[in-house]
Amino acid sequence: MAKHYEDEYDEDDYRPRKKSSSKGGSKSSGRKSTGSGKKSSGKKSSGKSKKQQAKKQRRRIIIFIIEIIILVVAVVVLYGVMKGTGSGKVELNDEKIIINDTVEQAQETTMKGYRNIALFGVDSTTGALTKNTRSDTIMIASINQDTGECKLVSVYRDTYLNLSNDSYNKCNAAYAKGGPEQAINMLNMNLDMNITDFVTVGFAGLTDTIDALGGVYIDVDSSEISHLNNYQLCIAEDLKRSYTPVEQTGRQLLDGLQATGYCRIRYTAGDDFKRAERQREVLMAVADQAKQASLTQLTSTADSVFSEVYTSLDLSEIIDMLGDVGTYYISDHAGFPQESNRTTGTIGSKGSCVIPLSLEDNVRWLHEFLFGATDYEPSETVKKCSQKIYEDTNGYLKKE
Numbered sequence: 001m002a003k004h005y006e007d008e009y010d011e012d013d014y015r016p017r018k019k020s021s022s023k024g025g026s027k028s029s030g031r032k033s034t035g036s037g038k039k040s041s042g043k044k045s046s047g048k049s050k051k052q053q054a055k056k057q058r059r060r061i062i063i064f065i066i067e068i069i070i071l072v073v074a075v076v077v078l079y080g081v082m083k084g085t086g087s088g089k090v091e092l093n094d095e096k097i098i099i100n101d102t103v104e105q106a107q108e109t110t111m112k113g114y115r116n117i118a119l120f121g122v123d124s125t126t127g128a129l130t131k132n133t134r135s136d137t138i139m140i141a142s143i144n145q146d147t148g149e150c151k152l153v154s155v156y157r158d159t160y161l162n163l164s165n166d167s168y169n170k171c172n173a174a175y176a177k178g179g180p181e182q183a184i185n186m187l188n189m190n191l192d193m194n195i196t197d198f199v200t201v202g203f204a205g206l207t208d209t210i211d212a213l214g215g216v217y218i219d220v221d222s223s224e225i226s227h228l229n230n231y232q233l234c235i236a237e238d239l240k241r242s243y244t245p246v247e248q249t250g251r252q253l254l255d256g257l258q259a260t261g262y263c264r265i266r267y268t269a270g271d272d273f274k275r276a277e278r279q280r281e282v283l284m285a286v287a288d289q290a291k292q293a294s295l296t297q298l299t300s301t302a303d304s305v306f307s308e309v310y311t312s313l314d315l316s317e318i319i320d321m322l323g324d325v326g327t328y329y330i331s332d333h334a335g336f337p338q339e340s341n342r343t344t345g346t347i348g349s350k351g352s353c354v355i356p357l358s359l360e361d362n363v364r365w366l367h368e369f370l371f372g373a374t375d376y377e378p379s380e381t382v383k384k385c386s387q388k389i390y391e392d393t394n395g396y397l398k399k400e
Helices: 048-072 101-106 173-191 206-212 225-239 256-264 271-292 295-306 315-320 322-327 359-371 380-399
Strands: 114-122 135-144 149-155 160-162 168-170 197-201 216-220 250-254 309-311 329-336 342-346 352-356
Touching: 101 380, 114 173, 114 359, 135 173, 135 271, 135 359, 149 271, 149 359, 160 173, 160 352, 160 380, 168 380, 173 197, 173 359, 173 380, 206 256, 206 295, 216 256, 216 271, 225 256, 250 256, 256 271, 271 329, 329 359, 342 380, 352 380, 359 380
Parallel strands: 114 197, 149 329
Antiparallel strands: 114 135, 135 149, 160 168, 197 309, 216 250, 342 352
């Protein structure tokens, strides 16, 4: 089983792509449940106290969302200008969001008090933030609403999973096929999550956002410099901007283009796994900068970036809560599947994939990492997906 794996986007890494005239999709409307997971309850509480409690919880999480909107910009890996094409706020119908049975029970026990949000960076040159483009970056931000602690998990984009419709492929195909709704359902179904909010970020505001915050401090090593500069050259040509090459190793202040180039690197030891780690590293570095920024800086940044964001959240809510952005902190981060329970291999026409050796065991680990659940038992849906992944991939892995 080879440690290194190639993905199908290698040819585009250093070459600026021509901008297409196609536009992003529209907001989703009809809702239906897919797969063997249950629909989440779109129930409206008849009691006033429940409505007030829900509103209070949403306001508490919105404090952190401004950080997410600013930070996610630092980890997307796009090649284009995302303006006015499918951006802004979208309403998701809770009745179409899949939540597995076990999770509905866990929400009252091990997952109680946590809010989980999906963060997507899509691989697009045309501003197609809604669908028809694969999500190049997939993260889950899990926030403990009582303590303000946040943990980040990168879901490797080539992970072989159920796309939420009983079709199995690289998980980043879910966003291309059904936009954020299907991508959320993919995460919920395979990982026993209860995600109902998301942020998808475009690339145009990346440089200005990081520069507005004064850049980010990153430790660059000798194996990364040439790749970092090649990537930022490509991006600079796409945006018709000048760039400043990184010429030395060590911890240093990177500007927007440099930080984006750093996020793109995968041609060093660790390949795409290391790239996902770099993305989380930059996100946390920008978090540190955001906490030092003034309310005026944050408000201005949020206002400019929101036009390049596709999200289930309101800008007015975000702006209103900017003053408390420092309440939350990122305590830990990891990748899924975990290193000790994954492999890579070429799965027929699906190409080179990251394969969870046991999805079931990976989900147990995930719930312990995020929620401290040491005895979590995955849902029947996860167990069925785990078995199917084994059946689909085991024959190929034996040949390697």
